[in-house]
Amino acid sequence: MERADVIILGGGLVGLTLAIALDQYGLSSIVIDPADPSATLARGFDGRASAVSITSWRMLETIGVGAHLEGKGCPIGSIRVNEGLAPGGLSFEPDADEGPLGIMFENRQLREALRQSVLAAPNVTLMMPARPAHSERTAGGVEVRLQDGRTVSGALLIGAEGRQSPTRDAAGIRLARWSYDHTAMISTVNHAHPHGNIAYEIFYPAGPFAILPLLPAEDGLNRSAIVWTVKGSEAPAMLGLPERAYAAEIEKRMGGFLGQVTLCSPRSSYPLGFHHAAKITAERLALVGDAAHGIHPIAGQGLNLGFRDAAALVEVLVEGARIGLDAGDAQLLARYERWRSLDTMMVAASTDGLTRLFGIPGRTASLVRRIGLGAVARIAPLKQRFMDEARGQSGELPRLLRGVAV
Amino acid sequence: MNASTPIPATIDPAEAAHFGKLAQDWWNPRGSSAMLHRLNPARLSYLREQIDAHWQGDGTTLKPLSGKRALDVGCGAGLLSEPLARLGARVTGLDAAWENVAAARLHAEGQRLSIDYRCGGIEDLAAADGEAGSYDLVTSMEVIEHVADPAAFVAGLAAALAPGGLMIVSTPNRTARSRLALITLGEGLGMIPRKTHDWSKFLTPDELTGLMAAAGLRVLDRRGLDFMPTRGFRLSADCSVDYFLTAVAG
């Protein structure tokens, strides 16, 4: 029977990041994921792009994944928030010495970089594709039986299976969840005018519309990712539009300021929801990433929250190993729980507040929004806080997020 | 080993019986040893710091005790012995209560750790072949306040120490604050099992330093372990509740 310090169920963006970081510090892991990498790495599997905050980027650099991504990301120089196309929005521009607010990567690039790193990591055993059939946690350790009959064991089980996490549900961890009745439609577009490294969040009565700057593909054309949120019931009709018509709708919502738009990726859509696990640990179990929490993509913080989970858990487990504690030790899990719960709740609550503020139709709401935005613009500390949030710099930062080795 | 194992002179029989009752519950982080579990990270951090200082480690390796022998006196069910083994040491765990030793053996097996647990007192060890002067690290945490003859106990620990070895001992101080924290609050509120401690047997850092000097040891470091109900255990300069002494021969 194969044995490792930790068994990670789920080799998505967060699960693999965790495995790679643990490997750097000599902790071993077995990663189990039913997905076939040849499918998940194919073009068109995940057409999304993610805003990687500066703190998350520092971690990716510190654990060696950054080297595979060098020069592939598009720095976000500033963020503009606007209500519709009306003038008088908010602009978040960092000072010259503060660096970018984040870096845009295609998820496919992130997946590829993580896979390269993980395959080179001596302390990681990747079982992918492999489907877990049964897992058992006892006071002494954890054991996972795979559907193909193999069994693996370790000291700690990590649930990194994304929002449907069966491990979380089997542990009886309660979940607060609601759905927004909104769907995010994702696509990548070419446009005539350069984006100038600006990310736009444009709030329409139907929902937010985000334009996120990407680097040009091989063809050298200006390129951006579009996250277009509409009422759930309206999405199928929109997605059914011919490409040209869909591109024209996007151009209309941009107010034409990036010039003519053409689609350069297949479209995909995601129903939006919010979920938050009441606890992120149990006996010899820790949850990370979307298994623990899922938030509205409006602020682009979902993946970053997951990276922060990974960074905190790595620090807790590595420090624990250096004083001889076993990875499933209850004191270590208690520290992880304390560390992450506050941060996660704060980001989730403020993102949800933002969505609700912008999701309510009607005159009053619009007025509140305008006053609200104006107030944020006038009050320097609030604005700073908003930018820190975008950067991922709020809260007590794990060392990896400061770019410091554990 | 069984219950008829002769009880050595430095062990107070009433104390040994008391801990034996707790044996099964030892490893439950919310059981009657919850306090020990909670202070474990702090005391292990201190241990690691002293190990690195003594053997010039950089704090980032996972097996700083690799190739070394460690003796944990009053090991209970192995809360300290197991981490020492994970850090790479060949560990001997010694405890007066056979129930503890039995529980410790069972648990180590489940953790795939090979630890030599023995039932007895430090003087039994000294009598055994090849044991005197053979341990690079000797620890005894929260134990000396329970022994019948602290001076003989310290002398026993010193005799086990190999040349160039390191000894780390922790125990509660005898102050008004320690009485309040450990007995009035700790035992009173049920966080520590009742009758765990006899305050009058506690040693001050100066008294313990004196016993060590008499046993031919030189104290290198003195550190407090502070407890705050809200924040748990922390290493601190304040030795008034509980403290560590680190010593070497000579």
Ligand SMILES: Cc1cc2nc3c(=O)[nH]c(=O)nc-3n(C[C@H](O)[C@H](O)[C@H](O)COP(=O)(O)OP(=O)(O)OC[C@H]3O[C@@H](n4cnc5c(N)ncnc54)[C@H](O)[C@@H]3O)c2cc1C
């Ligand atoms: C429309 C949209 C846009 C977004 N935009 C952004 C953004 O701009 N920036 C940002 O930071 N975040 C964004 N997010 C959020 C981000 O995508 C997620 O937070 C992130 O992917 C979570 O990673 P994860 O590894 O926890 O989960 P996932 O990426 O969902 O990975 C889960 C993995 O677990 C595997 N798995 C499933 N079931 C099992 C099982 N039973 N056993 C073992 N393995 C299993 C899956 O195959 C998968 O590989 C967005 C989300 C959405 C929906």
